Ligand SMILES: Nc1ncnc2c1ncn2[C@@H]1O[C@H](COP(=O)(O)OP(=O)(O)OP(=O)(O)O)[C@@H](O)[C@H]1O
């Protein structure tokens with residue numbers, strides 16, 4: 001059997017595959033544990049030795065989305081029969097649902113702020129990166145260095161000035177404020193990453209489009225953007241991960257209307273004892289959007305940049 | 313189609329002068345071939361006309377209108393790039409349709425289909441229409457990039473060595489096809505090539521560039537028979553013109569500094585004795601490498617005599633070209 005010298009042999013593939021699977025399994029264990037805990041009952045979640053096989057329950061999710069009050073057994077008996085499975089689960093613990101919890105709202109805040117700032121970072125970052133890549137801008141190198149320098153210290157180092165500034169401007173605890181803040185942090189990463197990708201796209205494509213009767217903006221839109229899809233997708237994922245997971249600024253600057261999920265999830269612990277299944281349920285749901293987003297963009301990530309239609 | 317006039321066109325990159333003060337008139341319906349060594353400024357000239365490059369001085373006018381401040385799209389030129397650049401994210405079909413779909417042309421769907429079918433036929437890429445641009449061989453890419461120009465009906469076609477990576481047969485066919493487009497449809501072309509045959513067979517005019525200057529402009533015969541300089545003379549004709557000291561032959565002594573001998577300027581028989589060093593069989597011609605007093609001379613084998621290596625033969629110039637000390641031709 002003949003094979004190309006650049007292709008891995010079956011043996012090499014097997015070894016590589018085994019190592020990757022091994023590594024993936026190790027890193028997946030905590031995730032799997034969180035996922036499983038979310039479907040345990042509170043007693044199961046703290047039982048010793050830990051239970052691997054257990055009766056799955058939605059109690060964690062019910063507790064995550066509701067607030068509950070304890071009632072006496074006599075009162076409980078007087079109530080009409082439970083209207084849905086959630087009420088039934090809650091009543092088994094001698095409680096009734098008092099109302100929805102804040103989790104849904106906080107989760108939505110995370111979505112708005114995370115995706116909003118990702119969109120803004122990518123939008124501004126792509127335009128800036130294109131300009132830096134294609135036009136001769138006075139002091140371009142210094143500007144690029146300045147943009148990068150905003151990331152040289154941890155963002156939280158400027159927390160106090162930002163806190164004061166936001167209070168003055170009325171941006172504290174607002175969606176707009178958090179979107180702007182995360183965009184400001186992400187934009188340098190976006191400009192640098194995207195500039196690298198756009199630099200790799202030969203100018204000849206745009207020149208051909210200009211000759212073919214398109215304006216520069218149309219050429220950018222029709223030719224450069226599709227070529228930069230890989231770069232845009234990976235940059236977007238980085239931006240989203242930062243904005244989605246950010247904790248310190250969220251704690252400092254949000255408390256109510258614009259509070260995101262990361263500062264909220266730990267507060268669940270405090271409500272009605274150590275409710276691990278609810279925390280795990282929150283963590284599981286919290287992981288989903290970034291995961292879905294990454295899977296959705298996978299096509300662009302794996303496709304790679306298409307070079308090769310320009311003769312060098 | 314339209315006439316294109318360049319006047320005083322100049323362009324430098326840093327302190328490198330790429331195009332220097334070019335005046336050239338490309339008549340409506342003409343086929344102008346640009347010749348010149350690498351780095352002479354051929355590509356830069358095309359880019360200046362298309363508007364991809366901004367001239368330092370001078371003007372370009374198309375259809376009698378100065379277009380210096382027009383965008384490439386407004387100039388309505390089609391260009392085949394030396395580095396043929398197909399849009400890699402599109403299929404061959406979409407590549408060909410791209411210029412037709414531009415906001416300027418906005419061609420109806422049906423017409424696009426017809427145009428593509430027609431051009432694909434001419435360029436023999438019909439079975440590749442649904443390939444991605446990246447899934448083509450070099451020659452196929454080159455044909456698609458020619459096709460992207462041919463689907464249009466622009467003021468001028470600018471072609472930068474468009475046939476360079478095709479095989480001999482396809483090249484010969486496309487040569488005829490391009491010539492037909494010019495002759496039948498009245499298209500105007502400015503065409504860069506290093507290929508003798510392309511220049512001689514297709515051109516109505518030949519322009520020779522050297523270090524950014526247009527050193528000669530005229531009909532192919534004119535440039536071939538009356539080149540301005542040794543450099544220009546070397547651009548056309550195969551085998552290349554032989555440049556020898558004028559005093560090598562009694563007949564030419566004193567009439568110039570050097571003489572240029574094309575194969576048809578050489579008569580065998582009497583004259584200076586020459587040694588046959590090497591014989592090359594090229595199929596359609598047989599080249600003979602001679603040596604006269606230490607000077608090499610390449611010519612074609614005479615029709616009625618076959619020579620062999622080591623033989624001596626008399627050589628005599630007839631009507632050679634005369635050049636002065638600076639390499640300029642003497643009238
Ligand atoms: N963008 C550029 N920046 C700097 N110098 C350039 C640029 N474009 C062209 N030049 C220079 O200008 C001169 C003319 O280049 P041009 O590409 O016009 O040559 P050409 O005649 O097309 O050569 P070839 O036959 O090799 O394609 C060259 O010396 C080249 O190095």
Ligand SMILES: [Mg+2]
Pocket residue numbers: 354355356394472
């Ligand atoms: Mg060139």
